[in-house]
Each structure stands twice: as structure tokens, then as C-alpha cells.
Amino acid sequence: MATTAESMEREQKLEGIGCSRKRKEDPRFIQGKGNYVDDVNLAGTLFASVVRSPHAHARIKSINKAKALALPGVHAVLTADDLKPLKLHWMPTLAGDVQAVLADEKVCFQYQEVAVVIADNRYIAADGVDLVEVEYEPLPALVDPHKAMDADAPIIREDLVGKDEAGQGKRLHNNHIFRWEVGDKAGTDKVFAGAEVTVKQAMLNPRVHPCPLETCGCVASFDKVRGDLTVYITSQAPHVVRTVVSILSGLPESKIRVISPDIGGGFGNKVGVYPGYVTAIVASIVLGRPVKWIESRIENLSTTAFARDYHMVGELAADKNGRIKALRVNVLADHGAFNSHAQPTKWPAGLFSVCTGSYDIPVAYVKVDGVYTNKAPGGVAYRCSFRVTEAVHLIERMIDILAQKLDIDKAEIRFRNFIKPEQFPYHTALDWEYDSGNYPAALKKVMEAVDYAGLRKEQEEKRKKGELMGIGICTFTEIVGAGPSKACDILGVGMFDSCEIRVHPTGSAIARMGTQSTGQAHETTYAQIIATELGLPSEVIQVEEGDTSTAPYGLGTYGSRSTPVGGAATANAARKIRDKARKIAAHLLEVSPDDLDWEIDRFKVKGVPGQEKTMKEIAWAAYNNVPAGMEMGLEAVEYYDPPNFTYPFGAYICVLDIDRHTGESKVRRFYALDDCGTRINPMIIEGQIHGGLTEAYAVAMGQLIAFDANGNLLSNSLMDYFVPTAVETPKWETDFTVTPSPHHPLGAKGVAESPHVGGIPCFTNAVNDAFSHLGVTQIEMPHTSFNVWKTIHELGLDKQV
Amino acid sequence: MEVKLEKKFSIAAPAANAWRLLQDIKAVAECMPGAQITEQLDDTHYKGQVKMRLGPASATFNGELEVKSLDPNEKKMEMFGKGTDTSGASAATMNLTARVLDSGNGQCELVGVSDVSVSGKMANFGGRMMNQVSEQILKQFGDNFTSRVMAMGEGAAAEQAAAAVAQQPKELNALALIWHALLGFFKSLFGGGKA
Numbered sequence: 001m002a003t004t005a006e007s008m009e010r011e012q013k014l015e016g017i018g019c020s021r022k023r024k025e026d027p028r029f030i031q032g033k034g035n036y037v038d039d040v041n042l043a044g045t046l047f048a049s050v051v052r053s054p055h056a057h058a059r060i061k062s063i064n065k066a067k068a069l070a071l072p073g074v075h076a077v078l079t080a081d082d083l084k085p086l087k088l089h090w091m092p093t094l095a096g097d098v099q100a101v102l103a104d105e106k107v108c109f110q111y112q113e114v115a116v117v118i119a120d121n122r123y124i125a126a127d128g129v130d131l132v133e134v135e136y137e138p139l140p141a142l143v144d145p146h147k148a149m150d151a152d153a154p155i156i157r158e159d160l161v162g163k164d165e166a167g168q169g170k171r172l173h174n175n176h177i178f179r180w181e182v183g184d185k186a187g188t189d190k191v192f193a194g195a196e197v198t199v200k201q202a203m204l205n206p207r208v209h210p211c212p213l214e215t216c217g218c219v220a221s222f223d224k225v226r227g228d229l230t231v232y233i234t235s236q237a238p239h240v241v242r243t244v245v246s247i248l249s250g251l252p253e254s255k256i257r258v259i260s261p262d263i264g265g266g267f268g269n270k271v272g273v274y275p276g277y278v279t280a281i282v283a284s285i286v287l288g289r290p291v292k293w294i295e296s297r298i299e300n301l302s303t304t305a306f307a308r309d310y311h312m313v314g315e316l317a318a319d320k321n322g323r324i325k326a327l328r329v330n331v332l333a334d335h336g337a338f339n340s341h342a343q344p345t346k347w348p349a350g351l352f353s354v355c356t357g358s359y360d361i362p363v364a365y366v367k368v369d370g371v372y373t374n375k376a377p378g379g380v381a382y383r384c385s386f387r388v389t390e391a392v393h394l395i396e397r398m399i400d401i402l403a404q405k406l407d408i409d410k411a412e413i414r415f416r417n418f419i420k421p422e423q424f425p426y427h428t429a430l431d432w433e434y435d436s437g438n439y440p441a442a443l444k445k446v447m448e449a450v451d452y453a454g455l456r457k458e459q460e461e462k463r464k465k466g467e468l469m470g471i472g473i474c475t476f477t478e479i480v481g482a483g484p485s486k487a488c489d490i491l492g493v494g495m496f497d498s499c500e501i502r503v504h505p506t507g508s509a510i511a512r513m514g515t516q517s518t519g520q521a522h523e524t525t526y527a528q529i530i531a532t533e534l535g536l537p538s539e540v541i542q543v544e545e546g547d548t549s550t551a552p553y554g555l556g557t558y559g560s561r562s563t564p565v566g567g568a569a570t571a572n573a574a575r576k577i578r579d580k581a582r583k584i585a586a587h588l589l590e591v592s593p594d595d596l597d598w599e600i601d602r603f604k605v606k607g608v609p610g611q612e613k614t615m616k617e618i619a620w621a622a623y624n625n626v627p628a629g630m631e632m633g634l635e636a637v638e639y640y641d642p643p644n645f646t647y648p649f650g651a652y653i654c655v656l657d658i659d660r661h662t663g664e665s666k667v668r669r670f671y672a673l674d675d676c677g678t679r680i681n682p683m684i685i686e687g688q689i690h691g692g693l694t695e696a697y698a699v700a701m702g703q704l705i706a707f708d709a710n711g712n713l714l715s716n717s718l719m720d721y722f723v724p725t726a727v728e729t730p731k732w733e734t735d736f737t738v739t740p741s742p743h744h745p746l747g748a749k750g751v752a753e754s755p756h757v758g759g760i761p762c763f764t765n766a767v768n769d770a771f772s773h774l775g776v777t778q779i780e781m782p783h784t785s786f787n788v789w790k791t792i793h794e795l796g797l798d799k800q801v
Numbered sequence: 802m803e804v805k806l807e808k809k810f811s812i813a814a815p816a817a818n819a820w821r822l823l824q825d826i827k828a829v830a831e832c833m834p835g836a837q838i839t840e841q842l843d844d845t846h847y848k849g850q851v852k853m854r855l856g857p858a859s860a861t862f863n864g865e866l867e868v869k870s871l872d873p874n875e876k877k878m879e880m881f882g883k884g885t886d887t888s889g890a891s892a893a894t895m896n897l898t899a900r901v902l903d904s905g906n907g908q909c910e911l912v913g914v915s916d917v918s919v920s921g922k923m924a925n926f927g928g929r930m931m932n933q934v935s936e937q938i939l940k941q942f943g944d945n946f947t948s949r950v951m952a953m954g955e956g957a958a959a960e961q962a963a964a965a966v967a968q969q970p971k972e973l974n975a976l977a978l979i980w981h982a983l984l985g986f987f988k989s990l991f992g993g994g995k996a
Contacts, residue, residue: 054885054892054921110920133887138920298925708802712924719926 011600015539016532017746020683023521025262034262038294040219040232046075048280048293049125051115051132052303053107056141056374056711057154060105060114060134068117068131073124075287077132078116078279080104088282090159091248091273094490095348096167097177097339098159099377101275107136108156108337109376110713111302113275118283118291141374141711145311145334148175148371156337156372166339168348168370177339177370180348183430188365191326195317199402204780205390207309207334207375207705209301210382210695211723212518214264216304217294218277220284228255229285233277236266236516237556240490242548244273245281260546266518267695268380271342271558272305301716305342305378306705309334310390314398322406322413327356327364327429329394333379335370341379342558343386344488344495350386351479351645353430357395358439358477358649359417364429374711383695383756385480385559392476396761397768397778400473404772409456410765411447414475415440425742432479434647435749436739437675442651443475446673449735450653463773466800468658468792472766474651476758480750481564481646490555496641497565498552499573501530503634505623507616508540511573514554515566516546520688520752522562525680526570529746533574534581535601535615552637560648560750563680564741569640571745576636580622585613587627646741646749650674650758654766660797663789665701665767667730672759676751677740686734688752693732696759698724700767702782722782771795802924804935807914810943813958814950816909819901820876822950823911826868829878829899832945834938835973838866845869851884853973860886862893876901891921911946913939933982938973945969 015021028034065077080102083089090098103114117128140154147153155161155174164171168178192198218233229251235241238258246253263270280293295304310333317326333349335341343350349368356364381387403413418439419426426434447453455471462469485494498514511530515522523543531538545551554566578598585603586593589611596603603618605611613621622634655669672689679685702722706714715721740747760781767783768776771791779791792798812819822828827838830849840848842865851862864884871878877900885892895917902910917935924931948969951962 052890054890056920130887130890136885136892138892708924710802710918710920710924712802712920714925716925 007600014531014535014537014601016528017678017680019528019681021524021528021538021681023684024524024527025521036214036262036264037217037219037232037234040261042219042221042290045219045290045292046118046120046283046287047122047125048276048283048291049117049119049122049129050113050276050299051117051129051134052111052299053103053114053136054110055107055136055138056110056143057139057156058107058136059139060103060107061137062135063115064133065115067133068128071124071128071131073120074117074128075120076118076283077128078102078118078283079114083282086282088248088278091278093338093340094272094345095339095341095343096345099275099338099340101278106139106158109374110711111299111376112337113279113303116279116283118287142175143373143375143707143709143711145309145332145371145373148373149173156374168339175372177335177372178348180368181366182353183365184363185365187363188326188328191363192315192317192328195325196319197402197406198315198317199398199405200313200315201398201401201778202313203394203397203778205308205310205312205393206781207306208382208699208703209306209705209721210267210269210380211301211721212265212267212269215295215297215300216270216274216276217292218280219290219292220281221290222284222288224288228257229281230257230259231277231281232259232261234263234270235260235556236263236270236518236558238516238546239514239548239553240493240556241273243491243493248278249281249285257547257549259548260516263516263518266558267383268307268342268558269305270518271380271556272340272378274304297718298716301705301721302713303376305340305380306336306376307380307382308390309379310387312390312394314394316398316402318402318406320406322402322408322416324359324361324402324417327361327395327398329355329366331366331368333368333370334373334375335379336375336377337372338377339370340377342381344482345490345492346487347386350381350388352387352391354388354428354432354477354479355391355394356428356430357392358419358437358475359395359399360419360423361429366430375707381559383692384753385478385482388479389757389760392474392757393761393764396474396476396765400765400768401777404777410473410769411443411452414443414473418475433644434477435644435741435743436677437477437647437649438737438739439475439649439651442649442673442675442737445735445737446651446653446671450655450669450671452653455655466660466797468660468770468797470656470658470766470768470770472654472762472764472769474758474762474765475649476754476761477647477649478560478750478754478757479645479647480560480753481642482559482561483645484643485641493555494641495555495565496639497554497561497569498637498639499566499569500552500637501573501577501635503534503536503577503619503622505620507536507619508542509534509536510542510544511570512544512551513566513570514552515557515562518557520557520562521684525563525684526567528680529567529570530574533571534578552639560753562750563748564646564744564750565640565642567680567748568642568745569638572640573636573638575745576638577634580634581615581618583630584618584621584626588613588618588621588625643743646677646744648674648676648749648751648754650754652758652762654762656766656770658767658770658788660792663785663787663792665783665785665788667697669733670730671733671735672755673735673737674751674754675737675739676754677738677744677749678747679736679738680746680748685751689734689755690732692752692755693759694724694729696756697729697763698722700760700763700781700783702784704782802920802931803916803918804931805916806935806939807912808939808943810911810947811904812909812911812947812950814909814954815907816876816901816903818953819909819911819950820873822946822953823876823878823899823901824871826866828949829946830866832942832949834941834945834970849882851973862886891919891923893917893919893923911943913943915939930982933985936985937981
């Protein structure tokens with residue numbers, strides 16, 4: 001028998017699950033050696049630049065290309081009329097609607113794509129854009145979604161007039177997209193009618209944008225001789241892009257190769273298929289040359305998918321002890337000019353119905369109405385599973401408001417309502433089955449770590465002196481890992497994911513997945529899963545993603561689905577290989593497979609010390625000495641259809657102080673405890689949590705895509721749109737508990753989005769808490785110093801000495 | 802992005818002269834820095850152009866002007882203008898009402914009320930400066946108008962005014978406008994006075 005020390009050393013050498021192994025990607029990233037889409041330079045590449053609408057709503061009277069075409073170096077100018085014969089001037093969206101690729105007769109949002117100039121280089125293309133003359137007849141713009149269904153509201157989508165359906169059920173007005181209802185309306189109304197206490201609050205998750213460091217772009221290259229198309233693209237879901245491109249272009253899917261190279265952040269912004277991609281592809285097919293399109297920052301913030309814009313009214317019914325009896329939610333969702341909301345196809349409001357949160361709520365009802373406005377289309381999950389941020393925001397604000405009304409401590413009211421550990425698996429009133437959790441333990445741990453009682457005492461004393469101090473709590477439950485194919489699909493393709501592993505004769509391996517890293521270090525963590533499952537060092541396991549011609553089909557990375565779905569596929573594929581390896585080992589050792597024990601990196605004959613075969617030895621044998629009847633080689637592929645979502649959770653506390661004169665908030669402490677089940681690489685988890693919290697801070701404290709009354713964008717450059725740097729970002733303290741998922745092969749859940757989903761309500765709860773003793777129930781985000789100062793000023797606090 | 806402005810200019814010249822100039826749409830347009838009428842379509846409709854320079858970049862706004870009313874009794878002129886830059890990246894509309902008030906003693910006052918709405922890049926990036934910049938444009942318009950009215954007279958003052966008219970820049974210099982607007986803003990911060 002191997003000594004414990006010896007086997008421990010062998011295990012450590014593998015750098016498998018649980019190891020804080022350094023990110024394999026970073027040497028190339030920190031040396032500027034990454035390979036992003038804009039780094040792809042094919043010989044003879046032309047550059048596309050987009051002519052965009054200055055108006056939020058206008059009829060196009062004429063487009064004059066003559067001057068642009070006369071500019072030396074300009075090859076083509078494409079408009080909707082040019083795409084019409086190809087039937088590509090409109091394209092289907094992920095949400096069952098259609099979207100104009102290039103504006104067809106009218107524009108419906110500012111910066112909408114009107115024409116595309118293709119030129120020798122990006123400078124000539126930009127000059128060409130200035131020379132395209134477009135004559136508009138401005139129309140009244142609809143900016144406020146609350147006015148979208150007014151009788152006299154301007155009609156945004158003339159193409160849908162007379163159609164009582166836009167892909168997601170019955171429409172009630174020309175600007176109405178869908179109504180989605182879940183839960184027990186009658187039952188909920190009944191509880192409210194007889195409730196001891198009710199609270200009701202309108203709140204807004206304002207329109208924001210993920211603003212990834214790298215903007216969107218592609219290089220499309222159609223080979224006229226071979227008849228095949230290669231597209232390098234900033235996509236979080238390259239396989240889905242291939243399918244969509246095949247459907248749109250009529251090219252066989254086998255003639256299309258989509259490659260997502262290194263991607264500089266996605267956060268949902270790179271899920272959609274954008275007009276820029278489509279026009280670059282068309283231009284390449286028409287001209288027979290590679291065409292590159294790369295967005296500017298302004299274009300990215302103005303047109304590619306935004307997030308949120310949920311105007312919500314939450315209501316809770318409870319007893320006098322703060323025990324919640326029912327939840328009722330009405331949402332008005334502003335989807336912009338086209339419904340290109342990225343979501344599993346059957347879910348018009350994503351997974352919003354997870355809004356009962358971490359609490360045992362007997363009955364609930366949710367209604368969501370989606371409307372069109374003259375704003376950019378989209379509606380993506382900005383670092384969250386589809387609409388979960390909005391859901392968690394709603395319930396976490398509402399429980400605070402209930403606590404305030406009943407004068408119950410905001411931590412105490414959570415303990416009274418938590419789903420208890422023994423209630424798992426827990427079936428929610430809105431039909432989700434939470435897999436595992438231990439909410440009270442998590443909150444207790446955080447409260448002890450920050451001395452919650454002491455903080456409340458300090459706050460009381462500060463309030464006596466007129467100082468503003470806020471303590472925010474958030475105890476969220478996330479729903480990630482979309483998803484079971486019985487519930488989730490994208491354009492009819494089930495939301496499984498995949499992994500293919502090939503072990504080479506010398507004991508190294510290559511693995512390919514259907515997911516796509518946008519910075520999460522998949523090359524590092526997937527290798528760790530395989531290292532533990534196969535007993536091969538993670539150092540010699542090469543992970544590749546993003547090339548549809550080599551990787552197995554997968555639905556991509558968003559909604560924290562890589563570990564819950566792709567990670568499970570990886571573990572299962574490795575286990576298939578290990579099963580075969582066991583048979584080969586048994587053959588080599590001349591015993592029955594049942595006589596073997598697996599230990600770290602080898603099979604050992606039970607009770608016979610020294611009789612063993614390492615995985616490295618087995619790999620060699622797989623290519624020259626296998627049992628009779630067995631095929632050679634050592635590889636496997638797994639398409640994993642998850643039986644359920646995973647439900648990571650966490651408990652966060654934020655402490656902040658607000659300057660009574662300037663409105664400036666200083667985050668004194670932010671303590672984040674996350675439970676994502678089994679932890680594969682703790683260092684990467686920590687990094688993801690830092691990133692998610694920073695983006696939560698950005699959204700809560702500063703980000704806003706703002707419009708004026710005419711639909712002009714007021715925040716589409718980094719002059720106006722807040723992206724926190726190390727200067728603004730608070731210090732994060734992280735912690736964890738481990739409650740494995742019972743249905744995931746590794747017990748792992750997703751994590752990267754939890755800190756964003758849980759962080760935003762935690763910050764806003766802290767700001768609101770600072771004012772709660774003054775009768776304030778809801779201060780809307782973003783909590784910029786100016787906005788906070790306005791509240792202070794209205795309350796007259798800045799005048800007090 | 803909309804801005805409403807009202808401004809008064811005192812002119813040391815008779816009201817009749819000011820009213821005469823106000824009816825000459827071509828001359829009035831040229832009082833706008835960088836603007837000119839390129840074509841008269843009918844009695845009340847004109848085509849025009851505004852050339853604008855922002856540092857090294859220049860833009861040309863093409864637009865249409867409609868004289869909505871000319872009231873000799875009130876000495877009042879109403880016009881509506883709209884324009885887009887040639888690339889279509891920005892667009893603007895303006896309603897302008899100008900009136901000449903006789904102050905007696907051969908003096909008069911020009912009262913201008915304008916209502917400007919912009920969209921596109923100008924609204925995205927210039928939005929926060931709109932008020933100040935519009936104010937500067939209107940001020941330059943008033944100065945030029947005053948000079949032209951004065952130049953109709955005789956004597957040293959008129960000659961000086963005629964010289965000023967001749968020197969009027971042919972382009973709207975946006976950077977200079979922003980600079981003046983900024984100066985005005987800071988003055989208002991520290992001096993409490995009007996920009």
C-alpha cells in the first residue's frame with residue numbers, strides 16, 4: 001500500500017479539483033499575446049462601418065450612396081434594399097420576434113443600423129459613412145414604457161400592425177409584445193384580502209449595459225471556390241451562431257465554421273446575433289473577400305444588447321410576526337424596438353419567477369408585460385441567469401420594506417422566513433425545485449464575521465448625531481445552469497452541453513467543450529476536473545473551445561452554465577474513459593475489473609500491493625494492447641442534459657457611510673459569503689466573486705443608460721457611463737460554505753453571477769437602510785452622489801448643523 | 802434635447818431700420834455665424850447651410866427654412882428651421898420669433914425667442930453644453946444683427962459696424978463657442994452674474 005504522504009503528494013501533483021491552480025490563460029493575457037477577433041488579419045480583408053440613425057424614430061425618405069461610392073477605396077454600400085432580394089433585411093430574434101438588419105423604411109431607435117460601408121480599411125470606411133446621405137422625416141418618439149400602451153402612443157412596429165402575436169402570445173396593443181403570467185392569481189389575491197399586514201412598492205431596475213472591455217465584432221470570410229464560410233466572432237455561443245447563420249444564409253451547416261477566439265468579457269452582451277455580424281457575412285459572400293466589422297465603444301453602448309429596464313411593483317402579505325404569506329408582482333418590461341431578449345425560447349421573462357427567493361412563501365403570482373419603445377433592442381442577462389437579478393432585487397427589497405413596516409430587524413425577518421435546510425429539495429410556489437441549501441447557517445456566519453449586533457448599535461448612535469450609516473443585507477438564491485431540455489431550448493435546440501476528451505498514447509489529453517470562456521479560465525478549471533477524474537496531471541490536459549469545426553455542439557456560456565452543464569459533461573466524459581481504462585487495466589493485470597480499486601491516478605488490485613497500472617500506462621496500452629473485442633483508443637464524448645438547474649446561494653452584508661453634505665457613499669465593508677457547492681478552483685472562484693461584486697457596485701452606484709424625452713441617448717460613452725476602476729472599487733471580503741448539489745456529478749453549482757445578482761440589492765438595501773429611520777421606503781438606483789444628495793436635500797438633512 | 806432661450810439686444814438705430822433688415826431673410830440668416838441661404842424655393846421657403854468647425858473636424862448642416870409670418874404692425878417675424886448634417890449623424894430644429902421694439906430716440910430693441918431641439922451625436926455629447934452654447938450662438942447672432950442695422954446708418958459708428966460685418970467669420974467655430982460657454986459657466990459660479 002502506498003503511504004498516505006506518498007499518495008497525497010501524487011494527488012497534489014495532479015492539480016485537480018480543489019486546487020487553487022494558477023490560470024493557464026493568464027501568461028498570454030498579461031503579455032498581450034491573446035488572440036482576439038480584431039487580431040485576426042486575413043489577407044485582403046475589407047472593413048465594414050455602419051451608418052446609424054440620429055433619430056429615435058423617423059421615416060427614411062431617401063438614402064443617397066453616390067458620394068460614398070465615389071470615394072476611392074469604398075467597395076460597396078449596403079442598405080435594406082440591397083438585402084431584400086436575399087431576404088436578409090430582417091432576421092429572427094431569440095425571442096420569436098424579428099429585427100431589422102438594416103432599417104427598412106423607418107428607424108425605431110437612435111443609432112439603429114441604416115447602411116453599411118465596405119472599404120479597404122477602417123479609416124476609409126469611416127469617411128465613407130460620413131458621405132452617405134440619409135434623409136429622415138422625424139416621428140414622435142416613445143421613450144416612457146408606461147405610456148407605450150396609451151391609446152395615442154406612436155406605433156413603433158408598423159410591420160406588426162394587425163398581428164395579434166409577436167412570437168410570445170397575444171398582444172393587447174400595437175406596442176405590446178407579450179403578457180406572461182405564472183402562479184396562483186386567485187389564491188394569492190385571497191391571501192392578500194385577508195392579510196394582517198401588506199406592503200406594496202414600485203421599484204425600477206434601470207436600463208444598464210454590460211460594457212465588456214472588448215466590444216463586439218467579427219471577421220467573415222467566404223471562400224468562393226470552396227463555397228464555405230468561416231466567421232471569427234465575439235460570441236458566447238458559437239455553435240448557436242453557426243445554426244442561425246445556416247438558417248439565415250441557406251448554406252449547409254457543414255460549410256460554416258464559426259470560431260470564437262479569446263474574448264474580452266461577455267456578461268451576456270455577446271450572446272445575441274447583431275446586424276453588424278450579418279452584414280459583414282453578407283458582404284463577404286457578395287464580394288468574395290474577408291470582411292471585418294468591429295464596433296466602437298459608442299456603438300457597443302448604444303446598440304448591442306442592454307440589460308434590465310424592469311419596472312416592477314412588488315407586494316407582500318404577511319402576519320404581524322413578519323412571516324410572509326403571499327407574494328404578488330407586476331412588471332412592465334421595456335424591451336426596446338425589437339424583442340431580441342436573450343433567453344431560453346419559452347421564457348419571455350427569463351427565469352424571473354424565481355422571485356420568491358430564499359423564503360418559504362406559500363403562494364405567489366407574477367405578471368409581466370413586455371412593451372416596445374424607441375430604444376435599442378436586447379434585454380440580456382448582465383452577468384446573471386436570465387432576469388434573476390431583477391427577481392432577487394424585487395424580493396430582497398420587499399423583505400426589507402416589510403421589516404421596516406413591522407419594525408423587525410432586517411436579519412431577523414429573514415431567519416423567520418428562510419426555507420429550512422430540512423425542506424430541501426424545496427418546491428417553490430412558482431414551480432422551481434431548489435436542489436440544496438442552508439440559508440440560516442450562511443447568514444449566521446456572515447453576521448458573526450462583521451459583528452452585526454455591534455454595527456446596529458453603532459448605527460443607532462450615529463443616527464442620534466444625525467449621521468447616515470447604512471447596513472444592507474442580501475440573502476439570495478440564484479438559479480443557474482440552463483437547463484433541462486424539457487424546460488429550456490434556444491430556437492428549438494435543447495440546452496444541453498458537451499465535452500469530448502481524447503487521451504493520447506503518452507498520457508496527455510485534449511478536451512473540447514461546447515461552452516466558451518470569455519475570461520472565466522475554462523482552460524484551467526475543466527483540466528482540473530479531468531485531472532481528478534482521470535488521474536492525469538492538469539498540466540498536460542489541453543482544453544479547447546470555440547471552434548465549431550472541432551468542438552462538439554454546445555449551447556455556450558452564459559447564465560453561469562459552464563460548470564453546472566459543461567462541467568458535468570466533462571466529469572461524465574472522463575468517467576466513460578475511466579470505465580474503459582478499468583477494463584484495460586484488468587486485462588493487463590489479468591484480473592476481473594471488479595477486483596480493481598481506483599486510487600488517484602491508478603487502478604490497484606484489491607489486497608495485492610504493487611499490482612497496479614497507472615493511467616499513463618493504461619493510455620499506452622489503449623493503443624496497442626486492449627482486451628479482445630474492444631476497440632482501440634481512449635476517448636469519449638458526453639452530451640449532458642441536466643436534470644435540474646443548480647441553486648447557488650449566498651449571504652452578503654454591506655456597510656456604508658454617507659456624507660450628509662455631498663451625498664457621497666463610502667463602502668466601509670462588504671462581506672460576501674457564497675455557496676456554490678463543490679469548489680473546483682477556489683482562487684478562480686474568488687476572482688469571479690471580486691469581478692461580480694465590482695459589476696454589482698457599478699450597477700447599484702452609477703451605471704445608467706439614460707435617454708432624453710426625444711429618445712436621444714445621454715450616456716453612450718465612457719465620459720458618461722460608469723465603469724469602476726480600482727480607484728472606486730471597495731475592498732471585498734469573501735467567505736464560503738459548501739452545500740453540494742445532489743444532482744450534479746461533482747456537486748458543483750455555478751458561481752460567477754451570484755455576486756452580481758446578490759451584490760446589487762445588497763448595495764441598494766444599504767443605501768435605503770441609511771434613510772429608513774426617516775420614513776424613506778425606496779430610493780432608486782443608481783445611487784450616484786448627486787442622486788443621494790437629492791434625497792438628503794429633500795429631507796433637509798444637509799441643512800442640519 | 803430641447804433648449805428654450807429668450808434674449809434682448811439694444812440697438813442704437815431706428816426701429817424702422819431693424820425691421821427692414823429683419824424682413825431680409827438672406828441677411829438675417831447670415832447673422833447666424835456660419836449660416837447662409839443657398840436657394841430660395843418660393844416666397845416663404847428657403848434652403849440653407851450652416852458650416853461648423855470643431856477643432857480639426859468640420860460639419861455642414863443642410864436645412865430648410867420657412868418664414869411662418871411677417872407682421873409689419875407688430876414688427877414680428879416667425880420662422881421655423883430644420884437641418885441635418887450631411888452624414889445624418891446629428892439633426893436640429895429651431896423655432897425663432899424675433900420682434901423689433903421701438904425704444905424711442907432713434908433706439909430700438911431686438912427680442913428673440915428661440916426653441917431649439919437637437920438629436921443625434923450633438924445631443925449625445927453636446928447635451929450638457931446645449932444651454933450655454935445656444936446662448937453664445939444667439940449672442941453672436943444679436944451682435945451681428947446689431948452691426949448690420951447700425952451699418953445702414955451714417956457716420957463713424959456705422960462705418961465701424963460695417964467693418965465688423967465684413968469681418969464676421971464664415972464658419973461657426975464650435976470650440977470657441979464652448980470656450981465662451983465655459984467662461985460664462987465659471988463666471989456664473991464665482992461671480993453669481995449671468996453668463
